[in-house]
Amino acid sequence: xxxxxxxxxxxxxxFPGVKALSDVSFQVAKGEIHCLVGENGAxxxxxxxxxxxxxxxxxxxxxxxFNGRVQKFSGISxxxxxxxxxxxxxxxxxxxxxxxxxIFLGHEIKNGLLIDWNETIKQAGEMLKKVNxxxxxxxxxRNLGVGKQQLVEIAKALSKDVKLLILDEPxxxxxxxxxxxxxxxxxDLKHQGVTSIMISHKLKEVIEIADTITVLxxxxxxxxxxxxxxTEHKLIKHMVGREINNIYPKREHKPSQEIVLEVKNWxxxxxxxxxxxxxxxxxNLKKGEIIGFAGLIGSGRTELALSIFGNPDGYRLSGExxxxxxxxxxxxxxxxxxxxxxxxxxxxxxxxxxxIQDVKQNITLANLYKISQRGIVNNNAEIQVAxxxxxxxxxxxxxxxxxxxxxxxxxxxxxxxxxxLFVGPDILILDEPxxxxxxxxxxxxxxxxxxxxxxGMSIIMISSELPxxxxxxxxxxxxxAGKIAGELNAEEATQEKVMQLATN
Amino acid sequence: MTFFENAKKVLQQNIREYGMYIALFVIMVxxxxxxxxxxxxxxNIVNLINQTGYIAVLAVGMTLIIIIRQIDLxxxxxxxxxxxxxxxxxxxxxxxxNGLNLPVYAVIPLTLSLGVMAGLITGFLVAQMKIPSFxxxxxxxxxxxxxxxxxxxxxxxIIIANSAFNAIGxxxxxxxxxxxxxxGVHKLTLLLGVVAVILLVINxxxxxxxxxxxxxxxxxxxxxxxxxxxxxxxxxxxxWILAGYxxxxxxxxxxxxxxxxxxxxxxxxxxxxxxxxxxGNPDAAELSGISVKKLVYVVFGSMGMLSAxxxxxxxxxxxxxxxxxxxxxxxxxxxxxxxxxxSAAGGVGKVVGSIIGALVMTSLTSGMNLMGIGISYQYIVxxxxxxxxxxxxxxxxxxx
Ligand SMILES: Nc1ncnc2c1ncn2[C@@H]1O[C@H](COP(=O)(O)OP(=O)(O)OP(=O)(O)O)[C@@H](O)[C@H]1O
Ligand SMILES: [Mg+2]
Numbered sequence: 089x090x091x092x093x094x095x096x097x098x099x100x101x102x103f104p105g106v107k108a109l110s111d112v113s114f115q116v117a118k119g120e121i122h123c124l125v126g127e128n129g130a131x132x133x134x135x136x137x138x139x140x141x142x143x144x145x146x147x148x149x150x151x152x153x154f155n156g157r158v159q160k161f162s163g164i165s166x167x168x169x170x171x172x173x174x175x176x177x178x179x180x181x182x183x184x185x186x187x188x189x190x191i192f193l194g195h196e197i198k199n200g201l202l203i204d205w206n207e208t209i210k211q212a213g214e215m216l217k218k219v220n221x222x223x224x225x226x227x228x229x230r231n232l233g234v235g236k237q238q239l240v241e242i243a244k245a246l247s248k249d250v251k252l253l254i255l256d257e258p259x260x261x262x263x264x265x266x267x268x269x270x271x272x273x274x275x276d277l278k279h280q281g282v283t284s285i286m287i288s289h290k291l292k293e294v295i296e297i298a299d300t301i302t303v304l305x306x307x308x309x310x311x312x313x314x315x316x317x318x319t320e321h322k323l324i325k326h327m328v329g330r331e332i333n334n335i336y337p338k339r340e341h342k343p344s345q346e347i348v349l350e351v352k353n354w355x356x357x358x359x360x361x362x363x364x365x366x367x368x369x370x371x372n373l374k375k376g377e378i379i380g381f382a383g384l385i386g387s388g389r390t391e392l393a394l395s396i397f398g399n400p401d402g403y404r405l406s407g408e409x410x411x412x413x414x415x416x417x418x419x420x421x422x423x424x425x426x427x428x429x430x431x432x433x434x435x436x437x438x439x440x441x442x443x444i445q446d447v448k449q450n451i452t453l454a455n456l457y458k459i460s461q462r463g464i465v466n467n468n469a470e471i472q473v474a475x476x477x478x479x480x481x482x483x484x485x486x487x488x489x490x491x492x493x494x495x496x497x498x499x500x501x502x503x504x505x506x507x508x509l510f511v512g513p514d515i516l517i518l519d520e521p522x523x524x525x526x527x528x529x530x531x532x533x534x535x536x537x538x539x540x541x542x543x544g545m546s547i548i549m550i551s552s553e554l555p556x557x558x559x560x561x562x563x564x565x566x567x568x569a570g571k572i573a574g575e576l577n578a579e580e581a582t583q584e585k586v587m588q589l590a591t592n
Numbered sequence: 593m594t595f596f597e598n599a600k601k602v603l604q605q606n607i608r609e610y611g612m613y614i615a616l617f618v619i620m621v622x623x624x625x626x627x628x629x630x631x632x633x634x635x636n637i638v639n640l641i642n643q644t645g646y647i648a649v650l651a652v653g654m655t656l657i658i659i660i661r662q663i664d665l666x667x668x669x670x671x672x673x674x675x676x677x678x679x680x681x682x683x684x685x686x687x688x689x690n691g692l693n694l695p696v697y698a699v700i701p702l703t704l705s706l707g708v709m710a711g712l713i714t715g716f717l718v719a720q721m722k723i724p725s726f727x728x729x730x731x732x733x734x735x736x737x738x739x740x741x742x743x744x745x746x747x748x749x750i751i752i753a754n755s756a757f758n759a760i761g762x763x764x765x766x767x768x769x770x771x772x773x774x775x776g777v778h779k780l781t782l783l784l785g786v787v788a789v790i791l792l793v794i795n796x797x798x799x800x801x802x803x804x805x806x807x808x809x810x811x812x813x814x815x816x817x818x819x820x821x822x823x824x825x826x827x828x829x830x831x832w833i834l835a836g837y838x839x840x841x842x843x844x845x846x847x848x849x850x851x852x853x854x855x856x857x858x859x860x861x862x863x864x865x866x867x868x869x870x871x872g873n874p875d876a877a878e879l880s881g882i883s884v885k886k887l888v889y890v891v892f893g894s895m896g897m898l899s900a901x902x903x904x905x906x907x908x909x910x911x912x913x914x915x916x917x918x919x920x921x922x923x924x925x926x927x928x929x930x931x932x933x934x935s936a937a938g939g940v941g942k943v944v945g946s947i948i949g950a951l952v953m954t955s956l957t958s959g960m961n962l963m964g965i966g967i968s969y970q971y972i973v974x975x976x977x978x979x980x981x982x983x984x985x986x987x988x989x990x991x992x
Contacts, residue, residue: 400878422881431879439879442872444939453869454880456862463861468806507880 092153093118093283094139094252099150101134101143103494105486108134109148109307116252116285116300121278123294124287126304127327127526128498129484132287135304136254139285140174141167154252171251175241175258183230188212190229191244215243218280219273233386235266242273246282253277253284257497259293260524263385263552271297289498289526291320303327328528335527336559337535339578343377343562347413348546349396349429349515354407356395356570365391365403366570373515373548376541380561381550383590388570389550390434393517397431398424411515425454430513432504434520434550440504443493447485448474450492450503455511477506482532497524505533509540516540517548522556534560554583566590598812608988612932612948615981619952623959630962634837637830638844642761644954645843646671646905650925651932651946652854653898656891658929659871661938662718662725664892665922666732670710670899672918673736675907676743678703679750682757688747696756704900710736711896712889719888733922741915750913761909764838765845778839785831789824796820843905847947850898854943867891872939927974928953931981935989952977 094116101109109131116122124132137143139152141161152159154170161167164174181190191212196203212225219239229237238258245253255274259267271293274284288294294301301318303311303326311326324332349372356366365388373379381389395403398421409416411427418424421431433440441450451474452459459469474488481502485495492500501524508516518537522530537547537560551557557564564581566574566589574589603610623631630636650667657664681699683691694702710732717728744750752758767780774782796816803810811819834840858864869877870884878884902921907913932949934941953974960970 397879398881400875420881420883421879422883425881433876433879439873439875442869442876442939444872445868449865449869453865453877453882456865460862463863465860465862465865467860468802468808471808472806 090117090119092116093155095151095153096135096139097151097153099135099138099148099152101131101138101148105490107307109138112150112304112307112309114302114309115312116283119278119281119283120299121274121284121286121297123298123301124285124304125289125291125294125301125323125327127306128502128524128529129496130304130327130526131307132304133256133496136174136256136285136287139167140164140172140254142174168248171249172254173245173248173250173252174254174256175238175245176256181229181237181240181244184228186226186228187216187223187232187240187243188225190240191215191225191247193244195248211247212243215247216240218246218276219243220269220276233266235262235269235385238262238266238270239273246277250282253282255284255286257287257289257524259288259290261385261520264554266385267293289524291323291527294323295320305329324527327526332527332531335531335534335555337531337538339538339562343541343546344375346375347372348375348411349373350408350410350413351396352408352410354392354395354405354409356391356403356405358391358401358403364570366395369407369567369570369572371565371572371575373546375546376544377562378537378541378547378549378560380557380564381548381567382554382557382564382586383552383567383573385552387567387590389567390519391570392567393431393519393548393550396424397421397429397517425511425513428514429517430454430508430511430515431517432508432519432521434523436500436504441492441500444491446489446491447478447483447495447503448488451477451488451506451510454507458510473510474506477510481506481536482529498526498529501525502529502533505536509536513545515546515548517550519550520552521549522551522553530556554586558583558586568592595814598815599818602811602815608933608985609942609945611984611988612945612952612981616948616952616955619955619959623955623962627959627962631959632833634833636958636962637833638837638841640951640954640958641847642841642843642909643958644950645761645847646902646909647921647924647928647954648847648947648950649850649898649905650902650921651928651950652850652943653895654922654925654929655932655934655941655943655946656854656858656867657725657895658926658934658936659867659938659941660888660891661871661874662888662891663729663926664714664725664732664895665729666710666714666736667729667895667899667902667925668918668921668923669733669736669740670707670896670918671903671906671921672913672916673740673743673903674703674707674710674900675903675917676740676750676913677706678757678904679752679907679913680743682752682754683750684753687753688750696754699757700904703904704897707896707898707900707903708893709896711893711899714896715889715892718892719885736918740917744913744915748915752907752911752913757904758908758911760842760846761905761907762911763842765840765842767839776836778835778837781835781839782831784840785827785835788831789827792823792827793820843909846901846905850901851943851947858943863890868939870939924953925950927978930985931978933981933985935985949981952981 092115096114099109099112112135114135126132138148141164144162145160159170188209192208197207197211198204209225216223216225219242221236221239229240258270262270274297277284295318299315301313302309305327352370354366354369355364358365369392383389394401395405396409398418399405400421416427437443448470452470456465459466459473471488478485478488483502484499492503522533525533541547549557549560558581562578564576564586565572566586568590573592576585654664678699680688680690681692681694681702684693685691714728714732717723718725765780767778800810800816866882867887869882870887874884906917928950929946931952932945934946956974956977957970960973
């Protein structure tokens with residue numbers, strides 16, 4: 089093993105009511121790719137925030153030794169100066185600016201007092217080459233897909249002469265190809281001498297890419313494994329502290345033949361984009377059934393869900409929608425909710441949660457009337473309801489009065505789910521329900537889904553993780569460029585078939 | 593845990609909330625000392641409350657507006673304009689051309705409805721036409737300013753002769769007939785104060801019992817007792833001060849009612865929750881089945897109504913409608929809301945906080961007036977206090 093570039097010694101970090109890290113030690117060798125795994129709320133992000141100066145020195149106990157020196161960062165700019173760059177799951181680019189402006193934002197190349205745009209564009213081009221991104225640096229970031237934006241973020245980090253690159257769940261919103269690209273890039277960077285730390289819940293890619301893996305559990309380091317000794321099974325066992333053999337719970341229940349939702353010849357036109365986003369879509373959903381929507385990111389699955397769920401973005405729609413055989417037209421999500429449809433968004437921070445409010449307020453938001461009499465909210469009943477979901481979904485939080493912004497990513501996702509379960513829908517649309525969720529919790533969510541359909545709920549699952557779609561669905565619809573490219577039964581659906589249809 | 597540890601913990605956890613009360617208290621004590629007690633005299637306190645009234649009701653409405661991430665600059669001149677309309681509606685046509693000679697009980701609902709309508713128009717521009725509220729209400733600011741000048745063009749200041757109307761801003765609630773005890777004290781005010789304390793205590797006990805029945809955490813007993821004593825002392829103290837003069841003013845009654853109603857709606861009802869949700873994350877609120885558009889109308893409509901109320905209070909206090917009525921009210925109301933802890937980012941803020949904010953700002957004016965400090969320095973001090981309050985708010989926010 090090379091000499092360590094980074095050593096974090098006996099790190100302890102407490103938040104009011106939570107000990108996020110207790111006495112964690114963590115070592116990264118120079119030039120390696122080091123993966124950090126662990127359950128939701130294990131403390132991975134917190135550890136990285138300490139390393140990058142988000143939690144300044146004095147805010148935690150223990151030592152951060154980087155490049156052989158004890159570092160006392162008092163902010164991100166300090167850690168950047170030392171050569172550490174962190175890329176968060178939520179991208180931090182400015183959409184209205186061009187790629188080159190974004191790359192050099194904050195450390196502009198100057199010629200005297202003025203910005204030297206020519207040099208900027210030239211160097212931006214070089215950085216883009218380094219991350220294997222073949223685009224015009226003058227493109228606006230808004231016009232790039234998530235995968236490419238992610239690469240721009242990395243280019244930005246590289247432009248700061250980074251020695252240690254930290255990526256917090258970089259692939260969670262990328263499709264397979266983009267993920268592959270990203271992993272290939274990390275290997276490339278490794279050869280150029282950049283050390284990386286990557287947090288991920290996708291254990292396959294972790295095993296594929298890591299030189300060393302550190303497992304955190306409940307704020308403690310439970311194992312450090314080198315790539316030769318690691319297996320997925322072993323990792324899971326360290327992560328959750330027990331064996332998990334099946335990733336998908338057994339399918340024992342058969343959906344009925346009764347159709348609860350049917351969409352016929354459905355078209356949607358996006359007024360601001362100025363083009364059709366859904367073309368002649370038809371599908372149906374039966375009572376007690378789970379159908380999966382597979383497809384590439386950007387294929388129009390979320391737009392399809394939203395267009396059914398009261399069309400909040402104001403697409404121009406045509407076609408027919410039947411709920412329990414009755415033709416419906418929803419003008420607002422409110423109408424859809426009243427008819428028994430719930431939609432769990434893919435973007436929990438953007439349009440799922442109210443981050444400044446607490447867990448209980450988020451859980452009850454979509455169904456406040458249930459805990460109210462004559463328009464007056466019963467605060468105590470609310471706490472009870474929230475505690476119930478906290479227990480059922482195993483949400484890790486010291487209390488339901490904690491602000492959701494203080495929860496770990498995976499636990500925020502569970503709050504989102506709890507919120508819509510409290511509505512008690514007949515039809516539940518889950519958009520990327522397990523994004524950023526650990527293996528144990530994934531299994532819990534799958535089990536909940538199975539229980540719900542057994543009780544007669546019907547579920548539409550949109551997911552970019554093919555194994556999950558195949559493992560859970562009774563039927564799979566493949567969406568490609570706003571059209572239904574095919575429909576497969578659980579028995580006939582394979583990864584190859586789905587991918588072939590999705591990319592056609 | 594000892595009593596002091598408990599007290600410290602509760603105070604630390606709620607420093608944001610209690611901070612304002614403490615600030616108000618400190619300011620009042622300061623002025624009481626520097627003016628040798630004149631500041632705390634019954635007469636001055638009544639004045640203070642009546643002066644705060646027309647800003648306080650605006651601050652209440654503005655709180656909701658800022659919570660949903662909007663702003664309304666038109667409220668000042670709207671208040672002034674509607675005050676003038678009310679004056680004209682009541683005026684004798686022989687004195688004021690266009691006067692309608694309407695009775696007070698018709699004029700007030702009429703003015704309030706006009707206010708709601710004006711608010712709905714701003715709401716329409718914001719919700720339906722998607723015009724930024726800053727611009728939409730700036731247009732309103734100009735329009736209502738012009739409108740005041742138009743309706744007062746031929747007359748200039750309109751003097752109001754109606755004594756019932758003028759009592760709103762200057763009068764006091766009647767007293768119960770003299771029964772020989774407590775001479776020189778306003779007995780109905782005293783009685784209301786006692787009733788308020790009793791209701792408060794009952795309410796607090798009920799809440800505590802309900803919480804306990806759910807096995808939820810409640811304040812430690814001593815702290816709970818301390819809180820009750822403290823609140824009772826404040827209400828008692830204010831009651832005593834007011835009762836020693838002419839009792840509760842009508843303005844105070846109106847402001848109290850508005851505060852109670854809005855505070856109840858915002859903290860206890862589904863409507864209030866939805867308003868906070870919209871401010872916290874409009875997209876999430878929309879997807880949760882809350883109609884953002886509808887609530888934008890509701891909030892701007894309520895702002896319009898409170899602007900009308902503010903206009904009534906102000907016109908009545910001056911006993912006349914002037915051509916400059918309402919100037920800068922909007923900024924005073926916005927300042928009061930920010931001093932009271934409303935967050936510019938939306939989703940955070942309390943009605944009671946804004947009332948306290950308004951009291952802080954008028955206390956500063958009143959205190960400095962009594963000390964004989966010039967108006968120029970008053971502006972500077974109030975600006976500094978506004979900045980300090982927001983700094984305190986921002987720095988304590990992260991720690992909660
Ligand atoms: N600002 C905060 N205030 C209070 N508690 C916090 C805060 N940030 C994190 N926590 C708590 O610290 C613990 C660790 O959180 P962290 O975000 O590091 O988890 P994680 O391992 O990254 O989880 P995930 O995989 O879900 O992202 C969690 O219990 C979380 O609730
Ligand atoms: Mg995390």
